[in-house]
Amino acid sequence: MSHHEEKPSNANKLMWWTTLVVAVMAVPGFGAVVAFMSPTSGVLQLGVFVLACWLCTYLGMKLMSDPRMDKKIGK
Numbered sequence: 727m728s729h730h731e732e733k734p735s736n737a738n739k740l741m742w743w744t745t746l747v748v749a750v751m752a753v754p755g756f757g758a759v760v761a762f763m764s765p766t767s768g769v770l771q772l773g774v775f776v777l778a779c780w781l782c783t784y785l786g787m788k789l790m791s792d793p794r795m796d797k798k799i800g801k
Contacts, residue, residue, distance in 0.1 A: 749786055756782040 760778035761771050 745790075749783075753779050753782045753786070 757775045757779035761775035764771060764774045766774055
C-alpha cells in the first residue's frame, strides 16, 4: 500500500464479507428452487440447476459492477 491509500474500514470489510456469504447461500438456493420447479428430472434437472446458478452468478456480478454499488460498499 502506498501512503495515499486508505485501509478499508471494518464496516467496509463487514459489508464485503456479508455480500460474499449472501452470494454463497443465494446462488445454490436459487438454482435449487428453479431446478425443483422445472418439469425436468434426472440429468436435465441437474443441467437446469447449473444454468440457474450460472444466471444468478452472472446477474450478481452485473449488480456488483454497477457504479452505485461501489459507492454503497465504499470503494
